[in-house]
Amino acid sequence: MNDQAEKLRNRLKMDTPAKEAKTLAVVSGKGGVGKSNFSLNFSISLAKKGFKVLLFDLDIGMGNIEILMGKNSSLSIADFLSGKSSMEEVIFQGPHGVEYISGGTGLSQLVRMDRDSVEYFTSSLSEVLRKYDYLIFDMGAGLNEETLSILLSVNEIFVITTTEPTSLMDAYATMKYIHLADSELPFYLVVNRAGSAKEGNDTMARLEDVLVKFLGRTPTKLGILPDDKTVQEAVKRQIPFTMFNERSQASKGMAAIIEKYINKESYNAEKRDNRSFTARLKQFLFER
Template identity: 55%
Template sequence: MKDQAEELRIKLKVAAEGKSPKTVAVVSGKGGVGKSNLSLSFSISLATKGNRVLLFDMDLGMGNLDILMGNTSELSIVDFFEGSISLKDAVMDGPKGLKYIAGGSGLSHLVGLDVGLVDKFVKELTVIFKEYDYVIFDMGAGITDGTLKFILSVQEIVVITTPEPTAMTDAYAMMKHIHLMDSTIPFYVVINRVQSEKEGKQTFTRLSKVVKSFLDREIICLGTVPDDRVIQQAVRSQIPFILYNEKAQASRALKDISNKYTRGQFTQEPTSNNSRHFVSKLKQFLFER
């Protein structure tokens, strides 16, 4: 019986070789557009469909995903970089089967870490990734040298903006910066806090025209989320809004977005560069000196 169990473990390990999850970076040009709220509820929605989802809080020094869930994480990514735990130890349990890694200021020093710790991080990340179907990186607002390496390593990018002119301008600036570094990563756009479906469509159309005109590329409308006061009520209650009130307008809109995404009708054909494994690309970036 022991030999059979060991043989099964070996077969499962072999079957898992080469498997990698879909990696997504959720970004915004400026803070205050609801990015973390949407990242969290989007990840929960994916998890409720039976997907194995890991949500990685990449907001340097301002990580708040655990607070939005009403949790106080005993461990975070900072503990890993301080050498006190393994990366797997930092994986916490969230609602509906979601797993997450709490953020912290440790990531801001990633580019300056010694080679040994970077190599340890990459190796442990490789092992963890085999356990998931989706890995969602909730990036901090704007771009730093450290976070850019993660953004350029993912397969797809979701840009969160609002109809406000400053938010749209910053969203475009974010896309332009990434595009100039790698023009092959698809951009999905979510317009948050819209007053009506018409406003959402108009906002996306304006942003799409600017991107097409100046960057000569297409962006994909993933959906719009209404300006729903339920979201603020959920934040105060420290419950993800998709769980706080499943029938709320924002919750229904978010479910529509995740349904469209998982159906794959927006997915672009990846280029040879974009099809590379996330960890391989990240390792290349991290070891560049």
């Protein structure tokens, strides 16, 4: 009887399709705030916790992700979209088990696909995403109609800012732009290069106050990364800072962010829309 029950459980596991990866988009209102560095090291930190992570570099024309980890892939998502390569062939191995896709010039191709191409892209991506726990998009600085379809399809938005007033204004403008298109998409705030814990906390509090006052939104204050010379040295050596020096203040800050993120229930992600990322993305691409 026990053998029969075990066989039934195994059969049910085989018949139940695996869920797609949880999707996050990392954005900033302006360039130069450390967004790509956060995306890479956050991905590595998740991988260290045992999660399987796919990092998608959509900071088109910059290629910062590859520079930060000293890699140079031969293919990008553009090669898949043009039919030259399969989805699996444009996925490359990064540090600590993180896998990544280079965006190349693929974003403009992605948003101009016809219906057949959209079907092929989303079905191929859906198949791949069943192998991962997280898909993390490193978005380009600023927002436009090309990026909005991806942003509105993900589960959560991570907003990276510094303590500079211009960075704060741009971060707010970014969240307002997204909020007006989807008022339930969860925001997670990270303050980078803070001179002190107080400066970082004050910055997050100011940004939260503005969001509550003008948008009626209460974001999740995820954490602070200090201004750390170790990060600059790691960038020069093309080694992710969480691997370059695990005891640095920046690495400790990232570890705290990861712990808070993993331990926090993502209350809005499922309530907002229980469809998969690729199902939502397909709808947005069809409705262009």
